[in-house]
Amino acid sequence: MTSFFVYLFKKLLYALSVIVGATFLVFLIFNVVVGDPALILLGKYATPKAMALLAHELGLDRPWYIQYGAVLKSAFTFDFGYSWTTKQHILKIFQEGGLVSLTVTLPAFLIGNGLVISVALWMTQYRGTIWDRLLVVCCIVMTSISVLVYILIGQLFFACKLRMFPIMGYEKGFLACVPYIILPTIILVLLHFCYSYRFYRTIMLDEVYQDYVRTARAKGLQEEVVLFKHVFKNVMVPIITTVVQDLPSLLFGSVVIENFFGIPGLGNVVMDAMSRCDFPTIKAVTIIAAVLSVFCNIVGDLLYALVDPRIKL
Known part of the structure; x- marks a missing residue:
């Protein structure tokens, strides 16, 4: 102690x-x-x-x-005084904008990390197969495409043509904001998966080839037990490192998304502050x-x- x-x-x-x-x-x-x-x-x-x-x-x-x-x-x-342009208390601006930003980034953060870690762990069983290589190639290709492409395609196809989601805007309230954050959340989850998959795949494969994993399999343990009880437990340190480093981006990491979808979060606050000095x-x-x-x-x-x-x- x-x-x-x-x-x-x-x-x-x-x-x-x-x-x-x-x-x-x-x-x-x-x-x-x-x-x-x-x-x-x-x-x-x-x-x-x-x-x-x-x-x-x-x-x-x-x-x-x-x-x-x-x-x-x-x-x-955390008393930053007042904004020079809006004359509002900065902490109040951040509190209001931060809650709006979290309605988009927090679901994307939780879903994205859970999805990419689970898929990377499960795909260790199929390493070297056509499915493993195809997924890696898809992630490489998709990370080479600008985020603006995903936003514009999402707005054009899902919002304009299919009319599944509003093209932009935001309403405060737990249920009122849901239709406006689904499409931005999907885009953020997709981007997070593509950017993070190769890293998680690498650390998972490093553990899969360790001697203790071979010993567990030699004892006749089921593959699910080996993966989730042994491999996953021993990669928690790099997972925690990555997740913790991404936490500050929950507030300020969706500037482009908020700007194109008209979400009044901290991303728009930052853009307005920079444009107005x-x-x-x-x-x-x-x-x-x-x-x-x-x-x-x-x-x-x-x-x-x-x-x-x-x-x-």
């Missing part, structure tokens, strides 16, 4: 150092490299007086260490993504010890 708290303390120190570094880099980019935000917002014909008033209103005339302290504080309090919102997105990545890495390290007793913290 003592070693666990020592390990957790070291991880928290590591997380703190990463957050400090990430916030300082964000501060340098948006306060030093980009230029004067007041000039960007008001345009090149703005008067010096108007620029000075706007800089004072936005707190840009304060000393640099006070401005950086506010950025660092926001990483722990809304620096506080862009800073908030960057900082939240960094904090989520650090937190997910810590959770992943702790899960390693739970699924594999050989790993010591």
Whole structure:
């Protein structure tokens, strides 16, 4: 137990150092490299007086260490202030947009991971066959096609011609949003499967050829028992690594999908902030993504010890 708290303390120190570094880099980019935000917002014909008033209103005339302290504080309090363009509280924007984004990305994440892991595990029985090679070739071909092609074909065929789904839009509410998220979810599941299948196939095959698998089969165990009780259990560490790394993308990973399907999630928030030079919102997105990545890495390290007793913290 003592070693666990020592390990957790070291991880928290590591997380703190990463957050400090990430916030300082964000501060340098948006306060030093980009230029004067007041000039960007008001345009090149703005008067010096108007620029000075706007800089004072936005707190840009304060000393640099006070401005950086506010950025660092926001990483722990999640108080990012207000958007420069919409004048709304950024955290409220993220809460509303995050829930909308999760209605699309979370089902796709769960279904996609469950499907690709199950298929990769099951196809180890047919390795080297025509079906195995055909599936690998299909995944390679489909990953070489732009995501825009899948979106446009889905909208044209399933939405316009078959009229199975709305072509775009979104309604809030558990049941009201379902017709609008089915087609985007299908596209995300398909993309996730094609991009991840070869990786999961590789780690599954690496385990299938291990001596303990041959021993289990020699004992007369059924193939399903060998696959799900032995092989799957021993590939949990790379699976956890991949899944944990994908978690931050649940909030910010569907920018293109949300934009083409008119879903008012965080993807559209990010696009609008970039087009309008809304620096506080862009800073908030960057900082939240960094904090989520650090937190997910810590959770992943702790899960390693739970699924594999050989790993010591």
